[in-house]
Amino acid sequence: MPLYLVGAGISARYLTLRAIQLIGSADVVYIDTYTSIAPGIDEELVTRLNPRARIVKASRELLEQGSRRIVEEAQRMNVVVLVPGDPLHATTHIALLLEARRAGVDAEVVPGVSGLQAVVDATGLQVYRFGRPVTLVYPEEGFKPYSTIDVVRNNRRAGLHTMVLLDLRLDEGRAMTVPEAVELLLSLEEELAHEEGWEPELRDAVIVGVARAGLEDGVCIAGRPEEVASASYPPPPHTLVVTAPRLHPMEAEALKTLCGCKSC
Amino acid sequence: MPLYLVGAGISARYLTLRAIQLIGSADVVYIDTYTSIAPGIDEELVTRLNPRARIVKASRELLEQGSRRIVEEAQRMNVVVLVPGDPLHATTHIALLLEARRAGVDAEVVPGVSGLQAVVDATGLQVYRFGRPVTLVYPEEGFKPYSTIDVVRNNRRAGLHTMVLLDLRLDEGRAMTVPEAVELLLSLEEELAHEEGWEPELRDAVIVGVARAGLEDGVCIAGRPEEVASASYPPPPHTLVVTAPRLHPMEAEALKTLCGCKSC
Numbered sequence: 169m170p171l172y173l174v175g176a177g178i179s180a181r182y183l184t185l186r187a188i189q190l191i192g193s194a195d196v197v198y199i200d201t202y203t204s205i206a207p208g209i210d211e212e213l214v215t216r217l218n219p220r221a222r223i224v225k226a227s228r229e230l231l232e233q234g235s236r237r238i239v240e241e242a243q244r245m246n247v248v249v250l251v252p253g254d255p256l257h258a259t260t261h262i263a264l265l266l267e268a269r270r271a272g273v274d275a276e277v278v279p280g281v282s283g284l285q286a287v288v289d290a291t292g293l294q295v296y297r298f299g300r301p302v303t304l305v306y307p308e309e310g311f312k313p314y315s316t317i318d319v320v321r322n323n324r325r326a327g328l329h330t331m332v333l334l335d336l337r338l339d340e341g342r343a344m345t346v347p348e349a350v351e352l353l354l355s356l357e358e359e360l361a362h363e364e365g366w367e368p369e370l371r372d373a374v375i376v377g378v379a380r381a382g383l384e385d386g387v388c389i390a391g392r393p394e395e396v397a398s399a400s401y402p403p404p405p406h407t408l409v410v411t412a413p414r415l416h417p418m419e420a421e422a423l424k425t426l427c428g429c430k431s432c
Numbered sequence: 433m434p435l436y437l438v439g440a441g442i443s444a445r446y447l448t449l450r451a452i453q454l455i456g457s458a459d460v461v462y463i464d465t466y467t468s469i470a471p472g473i474d475e476e477l478v479t480r481l482n483p484r485a486r487i488v489k490a491s492r493e494l495l496e497q498g499s500r501r502i503v504e505e506a507q508r509m510n511v512v513v514l515v516p517g518d519p520l521h522a523t524t525h526i527a528l529l530l531e532a533r534r535a536g537v538d539a540e541v542v543p544g545v546s547g548l549q550a551v552v553d554a555t556g557l558q559v560y561r562f563g564r565p566v567t568l569v570y571p572e573e574g575f576k577p578y579s580t581i582d583v584v585r586n587n588r589r590a591g592l593h594t595m596v597l598l599d600l601r602l603d604e605g606r607a608m609t610v611p612e613a614v615e616l617l618l619s620l621e622e623e624l625a626h627e628e629g630w631e632p633e634l635r636d637a638v639i640v641g642v643a644r645a646g647l648e649d650g651v652c653i654a655g656r657p658e659e660v661a662s663a664s665y666p667p668p669p670h671t672l673v674v675t676a677p678r679l680h681p682m683e684a685e686a687l688k689t690l691c692g693c694k695s696c
Contacts, residue, residue, distance in 0.1 A: 181450040279550045286543045
């Protein structure tokens, strides 16, 4: 029997026909609601789509340490791992896929509507002008995420935008917001610039704060960091985009029109 | 009334509940089947979902030159523009969105399962290691797409993979295949290297040919260019990935397992 890694999309309204069909014929459905947020992707929904399936709310730990058990189950039963957004955004799910294939289990990936894509769509920026994406994590004792600044700087030097994903620790009840992220980015840049002897530039950059992209209550705010940080947003997931030093005229218009940018 | 730019996903099986609902309540559905391919996204499907809607097969030209008429329609009627994959991958659709907003029409973007994401999923490569994507177009008289080589080289120098989208000219009945693309890339690189005095490197790179990512008959082949070029593929859409000079161990295993790579 197969193991299906199924993208649930950014909310229950973004479930695909293929996902619905696979949930409907599953014996077991693992719902990964720990690595990401997708409103409405929960036990109730899965029960409605398939009343006879066993449903397991899966923590990242269960998917990682318990991966052998999941793969063994998939040798006898139809197993679906339902992942918010697209199913291969996290290393956890790639590892699970490979473990299944190693065990000779027919594992299949079913793409979903990705949160990253929804953010690009919310801004109207051109997907071809995005460089490498990066995650901004919470600083911890003895660790500050300076490498995020490096990625943003390298992308900007190459004339590219950066998608900055914000730390999401659902098991700890924490999710970084746009205002927190802006403040953190600016202070990290300032420290790094001071240490390495260059001029900070993000204070003058156009950045974009996006909350709940693609959802009904989604919000997009573009402008200078202080404008973006002082706006109000609905609950996470939040994402930040740092734009390239120069915007294409159509991108500038998109940021004005879709995200109320005054400085574009 | 609103204008909805709706992502249809990579095939009819990847339609989302939200897309189905919006098609169902539309007065007019424009089907963009010219800028991209998504099997099953056609008049028959839309008729089944909404027998009373007027259906227009829309060429890129109609969506661009006829955009004012579409926007005017959306002032009186529910208009859906149904786009294969994600709706904002093409400038055409961003322009249409902005024109609607300028005219005070409530235009909304409905993300879909993106072909780019499906390609990433098919390879098992990490989405965080992709640099800027690029399109490889057919050479024409007086024009060769050398800039594609520049993007690939810059990404590789930064340790990143490159998604190379292949030219798709459905109105001319042409779609570039993986073998054609590999040959074109290698010869462009050789010419540019000769002219600028550096060593070609793509002959030794690991590249990945992906056909019909996310579809039932999808194929992924990874390896040296000659291996990838000599494999056989189902019909387009085809895409190429040029990997970074170094693969993460899990990426190497993914390319072996999912795409039969012998040199990873």
